[in-house]
Amino acid sequence: MDPSDPGRPESARVAGAVTRLREAGERVTTARYAVLRVVDAADRADEHLSAEQIGARVADLEPAVHRATVYRTLTSLVDTGVLSHVHLGGSATVYHLTEPATLEEYEGGYRREHQHEHAHVQCHECGRVFDVPAEVFDEARATLREQLGFELDTGHAALLGTCRDCHPT
Amino acid sequence: MDPSDPGRPESARVAGAVTRLREAGERVTTARYAVLRVVDAADRADEHLSAEQIGARVADLEPAVHRATVYRTLTSLVDTGVLSHVHLGGSATVYHLTEPATLEEYEGGYRREHQHEHAHVQCHECGRVFDVPAEVFDEARATLREQLGFELDTGHAALLGTCRDCHPT
DNA sequence: ATCGTTGCAAAGCATTTGCATGCCT
DNA sequence: AGGCATGCAAATGCTTTGCAACGAT
Numbered sequence: 016m017d018p019s020d021p022g023r024p025e026s027a028r029v030a031g032a033v034t035r036l037r038e039a040g041e042r043v044t045t046a047r048y049a050v051l052r053v054v055d056a057a058d059r060a061d062e063h064l065s066a067e068q069i070g071a072r073v074a075d076l077e078p079a080v081h082r083a084t085v086y087r088t089l090t091s092l093v094d095t096g097v098l099s100h101v102h103l104g105g106s107a108t109v110y111h112l113t114e115p116a117t118l119e120e121y122e123g124g125y126r127r128e129h130q131h132e133h134a135h136v137q138c139h140e141c142g143r144v145f146d147v148p149a150e151v152f153d154e155a156r157a158t159l160r161e162q163l164g165f166e167l168d169t170g171h172a173a174l175l176g177t178c179r180d181c182h183p184t
Numbered sequence: 185m186d187p188s189d190p191g192r193p194e195s196a197r198v199a200g201a202v203t204r205l206r207e208a209g210e211r212v213t214t215a216r217y218a219v220l221r222v223v224d225a226a227d228r229a230d231e232h233l234s235a236e237q238i239g240a241r242v243a244d245l246e247p248a249v250h251r252a253t254v255y256r257t258l259t260s261l262v263d264t265g266v267l268s269h270v271h272l273g274g275s276a277t278v279y280h281l282t283e284p285a286t287l288e289e290y291e292g293g294y295r296r297e298h299q300h301e302h303a304h305v306q307c308h309e310c311g312r313v314f315d316v317p318a319e320v321f322d323e324a325r326a327t328l329r330e331q332l333g334f335e336l337d338t339g340h341a342a343l344l345g346t347c348r349d350c351h352p353t
Numbered sequence: 354a355t356c357g358t359t360g361c362a363a364a365g366c367a368t369t370t371g372c373a374t375g376c377c378t
Numbered sequence: 379a380g381g382c383a384t385g386c387a388a389a390t391g392c393t394t395t396g397c398a399a400c401g402a403t
Binding site for chain 2: 152
Binding site: 044045046047079080084087088 | 383384386
């Protein structure tokens, strides 16, 4: 596996993820590299892909990579911290590239929307997922902490609701 | 199926649910009655059961009821509005008896905790689910409505976080 | 008597696992 | 070279479905 293979266009985000993988002592394999590229492309298109959907796209990119490997890869990449996953209401789990703590490490190219922690809200009518600033839940977070001692983690699961387009009114 | 069978202790909540079922033109069968009793008992114990767990308890109560029927029953009871379900982060879905609009219709016996809409927060360490007043999310709800036109439905999916007992600190 | 509901069993689908081989470091 | 990751295929677990029989109204 040689991700520096000339001719293979690579985003700064994928390059950063590969670097972090290596630093963590993890091997960079064909399967892992393909998964990273698929998730990066989805992130850039504001898409939220499930394990299964990622598997399908990886199959296009690298037909030799087995489905089971995609699942194992997703698990290990999440463990390593290179990817993070968000649980959607419907029971699906979607994956994101995790943003590094210091953006400066990786030269430009980050889209503004990806620079901050965000929560996810999903429309249970059309299924679309919207990213919203985590600060929206600051007050709720504070209340839960004070009254229950519960630390709300809005990055880890989506909240359901109805989007503007699907309103009955 | 005769839920008025003397000697079968029945809570006011189950009685109300049965009434609402009949009013909706739905048949009250052994399977449906058993599911209602199981869910009611869980509610009263502040437990949150998944379809699978409900199936197991129904099997104790009515061994003749098939697992597949429990799934179909849960679906139809939710459709009718007698039950409501909440998606937990881990991918499980748990069920509740839906509270009727007017409490007065059903003579006493409602526990205070069940009289109001509530949201669910789940600890991703220990898995326990806590009920919290829906008002905790009022500000977030208002912000999302104003800025995105998104109607947040906190009753339909649990938020993840870490409970007091599982804090690293 | 009618027609919705159920039991049964089999199919379906996403995900996981054991094991030998392969390949990244 | 050495050990982790992979391919393969079978198993798993939850949920759904087709169909005939059953039973609530």
